[in-house]
Amino acid sequence: MNLEPEYREGLDQLAAHYKEVLSLLGEDPSREGLEKTPMRVAKAMQVLTRGYTQDARKVLTDALFEEKYNQMVIVKDIDFFSMCEHHMLPFFGKVHVAYIPNGYITGLSKIARVVDIFSHRLQVQERMTQQIKDCIQDTLKPLGVMVVVEAKHLCMQMRGVEKQNSITTTSDFSGAFNQAKTREEFMNLIRPK
Numbered sequence: 001m002n003l004e005p006e007y008r009e010g011l012d013q014l015a016a017h018y019k020e021v022l023s024l025l026g027e028d029p030s031r032e033g034l035e036k037t038p039m040r041v042a043k044a045m046q047v048l049t050r051g052y053t054q055d056a057r058k059v060l061t062d063a064l065f066e067e068k069y070n071q072m073v074i075v076k077d078i079d080f081f082s083m084c085e086h087h088m089l090p091f092f093g094k095v096h097v098a099y100i101p102n103g104y105i106t107g108l109s110k111i112a113r114v115v116d117i118f119s120h121r122l123q124v125q126e127r128m129t130q131q132i133k134d135c136i137q138d139t140l141k142p143l144g145v146m147v148v149v150e151a152k153h154l155c156m157q158m159r160g161v162e163k164q165n166s167i168t169t170t171s172d173f174s175g176a177f178n179q180a181k182t183r184e185e186f187m188n189l190i191r192p193k
């Protein structure tokens with residue numbers, strides 16, 4: 001089978017398993033509407049987990065620029081879609097990132113790429129938040145970095161565990177953001193006006 005570049009090995013096996021899953025759920029995988037579903041799901045799942053094959057640190061180390069600017073750099077409202085590792089159902093929302101450079105900056109789109117890579121894996125929101133922070137801290141070595149993630153979790157909303165529309169917020173920070181005043185400055189800037 002000639003794999004399109006965005007798909008990985010194991011696609012056929014994955015599709016075979018999804019066919020089995022459909023049967024186990026009480027469906028008839030041979031009926032017309034479901035005939036191509038196992039392969040579609042397999043492809044979709046490979047795309048949603050493509051972050052496993054991508055190196056977020058390399059994205060940043062490949063795009064470091066020396067720069068004397070040492071005020072807070074903020075990238076807010078980065079949309080993301082991920083899947084919770086407990087139910088494999090989506091959680092999605094926005095990521096806000098701030099860092100204070102220490103000689104190096106990176107392209108703003110690279111921060112969004114890092115978010116994209118960590119979100120395209122099975123995740124818990126807390127760990128994703130920390131991984132984004134660590135990745136930026138370890139590569140740019142800024143004076144501090146802070147990451148705030150706001151998300152809705154379909155595993156809670158669809159199963160009725162939580163109130164509809166509740167938003168889960170997580171944050172992690174390092175260095176200069178240990179000071180409440182610095183965190184506040186960032187939080188004020190990302191708060192919707």
Ligand SMILES: [Zn+2]
Nearest residue numbers: 084086087155
């Ligand atoms: Zn879940």
